[in-house]
Amino acid sequence: MLDLIWLVPALPLAGFLLIVLFGRKLGEPGAGILATVMTASSFVVVAGIYFDLLSRTAEERHHVVTLFSWLPVGSLHVDLALLADPLSITMALFITGIGSMIHLYAIGYMHGDPKFPKFFMYLNLFVFSMLMLVLGENLLVTFLGWEGVGACSYFLISFWHTRDSAATAGKKAFVTNRVGDWGMMVAMFLAFSAVGTLSYEGINHAAENGGLAAVTATGIALMLFVGACGKSAQLPLYLWLPDAMEGPTPVSALIHAATMVTSGVFLLTRMAPVLHASYPWAGDVIATVGALTALFAATIAVAQTDIKKVLAYSTVSQLGFMFLAIGSGAYVAAIFHMVTHAFFKALLFLGSGSVIHGMHHEQDMRRMGALRKVMPITGFTFIIGWLAIAGVPPFAGFWSKDEILLYAFANNRLLWFIGVVTALLTAYYMTRQVIMVFFGEARWHDHAEDNGAHGDHTPHESPWTMVTPLVVLAGLSIVGGAMQLPFTKGTKFLEHWLEPVVHHSERNISGTWAYENKWLLLALAIAIAISGIAASIAVYAKGKFKVIEPAILADAWRYDSTVSSLIGGPGYKSFDAVASFDAVVVDGVVNGAGIEVRRISGVLSKLQTGLIRSYAAIVAFGAVAVLAWFLVRGVL
Structure with a gap:
C-alpha cells in the first residue's frame, strides 16, 4: 500500500487537469462533484497508507517512493520523491479529509457563481500543492508545494477580483509570503552547503549525530522560522491573513484554518533535530514570537465586528500557540493542536459561511442576533466549535491547548502567563461572537434594505451540502482530543504515533514542577476558560458591565495602517529613488560605456578603407x- 503514495497528490492533480480541459462542459455542479470525488478518493488512499503504517513497528514507519531523478547537477542530486511516515500521513489525513468536507460545502456555497468550475479547479490545484508540501522527501519538493500553495492562495483570495478589496488582499498575501520564501530559500542554501544534501533524512541525521555545527543549525532554524512566519502569519508578517477573508468562505476554511497556515508548524516539526542542535536561544526566539503573536491577535479579535475577521485573528492567535509549543520543545503538542484546530476552526469558518449565506451575504455581527432559532443546525454546530476553541472540557481544543501550556510552564513561566491571558481572551471574544450572532435580539429586520433584500429577509438554514460538513466537523471537535489524553502513557496515542519522527527532539519535562502538578494546571486552565466565558456573558448577554471595544483594537493596533503608510510614503519614495538610481546611474554607466565604444569604433572604422x-x-x-x-x- 505504501508504494501507492504517489496516488495521494496525483488524484487532486488529475481533478485539476480534467476541470481545465472539460470545466465548461461539466459546469455546475459537475465540476464541484468531480473535485470533491478526487479529494475524497485521495483521503481513502491516505487512510489505507495510515493503517499500513500502523500495522508496522515504529522503526519501519518510514517509506520513500522515488518517482524520478529531478536535479542531477554536479554534487546536487535531488529526487522527486515522496515520504510516508507518521508526520506526513497525519498531515495528509486532515488535508484530504477536511478538504473533502470543504469541497462538498463549496458546492452549495458557490451555487450560482459564474466562475463555479474555475473555483474548484483552483481548490484541487491547492490540495495537490499542499500534499506535495507535506509528502516531499526533501526540502526542494516541499518548496515546490510551498510555492504552489502560495500561488493558489493568491488565486483564491482574489477570486472575486472585481472587488478592489479582494484584488488588494490577494496581492498583499502574495507579496508578504515572498519574504517568508526568501527565508526558506536561505535555509536550503545553508543546509546544502553544510551537509551536501536537501534530503530531510540526511539533514536530520547530521544534526542528530553532531555533523551540523550549532551555529549552522541555528542559522538554518531561524531562516526556516522566517519562512514559517510568512506562511503561518506570525509577527511581523501576519498582516496578510486578516485581509485574506476577502476570498470566498470555503477558501478561508481550507487555506486559512486547516492547511496552508499550518505549513510553518509542519516544517519546523519536520526539522526538529536541527532545532534541537541549534543554540537554546533559538527556541526561545520562536516561543517568544509565538506567544506575543497569540496575545497580540487575541486583543484585536476582542473588538472586531466582521464575523470572519474575528475568526481570522483567532487563527493568527492559535497559530501563535503552536509556535509557543515548537519553541518549548513540545512538537507532539504542536501537531496535536494543529489537528484539533483544523477541526474546530474549519467548523467555525464554515459555520460563519453558513450564516453569511443565510443572511444574504451580511458579515457584520451587529446586524445579526437570535440566529439559532432560524438556523438551528448551523447554530448548534457553531456552539460546539466555540466550546472547543474556548478550552472547555471535554472538547478537543481543551486537551491540546492545555498540553501546550504545560510545556510552556516548564520552559518559561512568563510565556506561560502570556498563554494563559491569551486563553482567557480567546474564551471572551469567542463567547462575544456567539452571543452577537446566535443569541440576544434579532437585529436583521432593521437592515434588510441595506442588503438589497425585497420582501421577506428572514435568514434561512443552508442546504444539506453545507450543513453535512458542519455536523461531521462538530463530531470531530468533540472527540478529537481523544487522540492525546494526559491520563496515562496508554492514552497518549498521538505521542506514540509520532515517536519515530520527534523522539530525539521532544523535550522531556518529567520530574519538573509543571509535570508533577499538571492536574493543578489543568484545573486552572478550566477556571480560565470559564472566567472568560462568564465575563463575556456578563458584558454582552446580561449587560451588567459597559462594553469596552477600543478603536485602536478595532484598527488592529494600527499596525497594518502604519505599515501601509510607511510603504506608501517613505517606502514608495525610497523605492522610487532606487529605481531612479538604477535608471540614471547604473543604466547610465552601462549605456555610456556602449556609446563610448561605439564612438571609438566609429573613429577606428575610418581606417578600414x-x-x-x-x-x-x-x-x-x-x-x-x-x-x-x-x-x-x-x-x-
Whole structure:
C-alpha cells in the first residue's frame, strides 16, 4: 500500500487537469462533484497508507517512493520523491479529509457563481500543492508545494477580483509570503552547503549525530522560522491573513484554518533535530514570537465586528500557540493542536459561511442576533466549535491547548502567563461572537434594505451540502482530543504515533514542577476558560458591565495602517529613488560605456578603407614605430 503514495497528490492533480480541459462542459455542479470525488478518493488512499503504517513497528514507519531523478547537477542530486511516515500521513489525513468536507460545502456555497468550475479547479490545484508540501522527501519538493500553495492562495483570495478589496488582499498575501520564501530559500542554501544534501533524512541525521555545527543549525532554524512566519502569519508578517477573508468562505476554511497556515508548524516539526542542535536561544526566539503573536491577535479579535475577521485573528492567535509549543520543545503538542484546530476552526469558518449565506451575504455581527432559532443546525454546530476553541472540557481544543501550556510552564513561566491571558481572551471574544450572532435580539429586520433584500429577509438554514460538513466537523471537535489524553502513557496515542519522527527532539519535562502538578494546571486552565466565558456573558448577554471595544483594537493596533503608510510614503519614495538610481546611474554607466565604444569604433572604422596600399602604409608605419622604440630604448 505504501508504494501507492504517489496516488495521494496525483488524484487532486488529475481533478485539476480534467476541470481545465472539460470545466465548461461539466459546469455546475459537475465540476464541484468531480473535485470533491478526487479529494475524497485521495483521503481513502491516505487512510489505507495510515493503517499500513500502523500495522508496522515504529522503526519501519518510514517509506520513500522515488518517482524520478529531478536535479542531477554536479554534487546536487535531488529526487522527486515522496515520504510516508507518521508526520506526513497525519498531515495528509486532515488535508484530504477536511478538504473533502470543504469541497462538498463549496458546492452549495458557490451555487450560482459564474466562475463555479474555475473555483474548484483552483481548490484541487491547492490540495495537490499542499500534499506535495507535506509528502516531499526533501526540502526542494516541499518548496515546490510551498510555492504552489502560495500561488493558489493568491488565486483564491482574489477570486472575486472585481472587488478592489479582494484584488488588494490577494496581492498583499502574495507579496508578504515572498519574504517568508526568501527565508526558506536561505535555509536550503545553508543546509546544502553544510551537509551536501536537501534530503530531510540526511539533514536530520547530521544534526542528530553532531555533523551540523550549532551555529549552522541555528542559522538554518531561524531562516526556516522566517519562512514559517510568512506562511503561518506570525509577527511581523501576519498582516496578510486578516485581509485574506476577502476570498470566498470555503477558501478561508481550507487555506486559512486547516492547511496552508499550518505549513510553518509542519516544517519546523519536520526539522526538529536541527532545532534541537541549534543554540537554546533559538527556541526561545520562536516561543517568544509565538506567544506575543497569540496575545497580540487575541486583543484585536476582542473588538472586531466582521464575523470572519474575528475568526481570522483567532487563527493568527492559535497559530501563535503552536509556535509557543515548537519553541518549548513540545512538537507532539504542536501537531496535536494543529489537528484539533483544523477541526474546530474549519467548523467555525464554515459555520460563519453558513450564516453569511443565510443572511444574504451580511458579515457584520451587529446586524445579526437570535440566529439559532432560524438556523438551528448551523447554530448548534457553531456552539460546539466555540466550546472547543474556548478550552472547555471535554472538547478537543481543551486537551491540546492545555498540553501546550504545560510545556510552556516548564520552559518559561512568563510565556506561560502570556498563554494563559491569551486563553482567557480567546474564551471572551469567542463567547462575544456567539452571543452577537446566535443569541440576544434579532437585529436583521432593521437592515434588510441595506442588503438589497425585497420582501421577506428572514435568514434561512443552508442546504444539506453545507450543513453535512458542519455536523461531521462538530463530531470531530468533540472527540478529537481523544487522540492525546494526559491520563496515562496508554492514552497518549498521538505521542506514540509520532515517536519515530520527534523522539530525539521532544523535550522531556518529567520530574519538573509543571509535570508533577499538571492536574493543578489543568484545573486552572478550566477556571480560565470559564472566567472568560462568564465575563463575556456578563458584558454582552446580561449587560451588567459597559462594553469596552477600543478603536485602536478595532484598527488592529494600527499596525497594518502604519505599515501601509510607511510603504506608501517613505517606502514608495525610497523605492522610487532606487529605481531612479538604477535608471540614471547604473543604466547610465552601462549605456555610456556602449556609446563610448561605439564612438571609438566609429573613429577606428575610418581606417578600414579596403585599399591594400592603405593597409601596407599602416604596417610600414607600425614597423618604423617599433624600430624607433627599440633604438630610443637602446640609446637611453
